[in-house]
Amino acid sequence: MKKYFIAMMAAMLLSLPADAQGFLGPDGSQQPEIERKKVYDETINPIGQIDLAVAKAKSVGKFVICQVGGNWCPWCLRFADFIANDTTISKVISENFEYIHVNYNPRRSGSEAQKQQAAALMKRLDNCGRFGFPVFVVLDEDGKVIHIQDSSFLEEGQGYNQEKVLRFFRNWTPKAVKL
Numbered sequence: 001m002k003k004y005f006i007a008m009m010a011a012m013l014l015s016l017p018a019d020a021q022g023f024l025g026p027d028g029s030q031q032p033e034i035e036r037k038k039v040y041d042e043t044i045n046p047i048g049q050i051d052l053a054v055a056k057a058k059s060v061g062k063f064v065i066c067q068v069g070g071n072w073c074p075w076c077l078r079f080a081d082f083i084a085n086d087t088t089i090s091k092v093i094s095e096n097f098e099y100i101h102v103n104y105n106p107r108r109s110g111s112e113a114q115k116q117q118a119a120a121l122m123k124r125l126d127n128c129g130r131f132g133f134p135v136f137v138v139l140d141e142d143g144k145v146i147h148i149q150d151s152s153f154l155e156e157g158q159g160y161n162q163e164k165v166l167r168f169f170r171n172w173t174p175k176a177v178k179l
Contacts (some may be wrong), residue, residue: 038071039080040103046121049100054143057098063141063174065093066102066125069134076101076134079151082160089165096173102137104129138172147172 041049053064069076080101083089093099104121105114106129122128126145128135136149149172154164170176 037077037081039077040069040071040101042071042103042105044103045117046102046104047117047124049102050124050139050143053098053100054139054141057139058141061141061174062097063146063172063177064139064143065097065099065169065172066137066139067099067134068102068104068121068125068128068137070103070105072105073133075151075155078158079134079154079160083165086162086165089162089169092166092169092173096169096175104133106133136168140177141174146177 050064050066053066056062057064067076067079071077083093102121102125105118110118125137126148128137128145128148131148131150132152134151136151137145138147138149140146149168151160154160154168156164
């Protein structure tokens with residue numbers, strides 16, 4: 001009986017896809033690892049990236065949206081493709097926000113400096129990682145966190161819902177917040 005159970009478990013595991021979350025391209029097809037677009041710059045200091053975006057946003061009367069995640073996150077890359085391919089959403093973003101992809105590596109195996117940088121990032125963004133990834137953090141013109149958006153509320157099937165995403169962005173524009 002034990003051998004039968006082990007054989008059944010092995011067969012079930014082998015039948016699962018190698019990448020359980022998978023990565024779907026804009027057309028809904030499975031994309032190999034090499035074709036995944038990398039939108040997060042893993043070489044820059046995320047705190048410095050945020051500070052630069054806040055300064056730029058303040059100078060032009062916008063807010064900052066930090067899409068926190070990483071190139072390791074299929075849902076993060078899906079969202080980046082989703083907004084890049086939707087002209088209505090792209091227009092709302094460009095008119096109201098400095099939009100940045102803030103790299104966060106949640107692995108505990110990094111160097112001590114990497115661990116400290118990750119901890120500083122989570123402190124700066126009010127522990128936004130508690131919602132999973134991607135997570136969206138809206139900063140006002142002074143860099144204060146005014147909203148953290150759990151991305152699961154924007155999802156639909158294996159992608160995102162345009163109406164929900166537009167509602168999120170429109171509700172957090174500088175004009176909407178300051179009325």
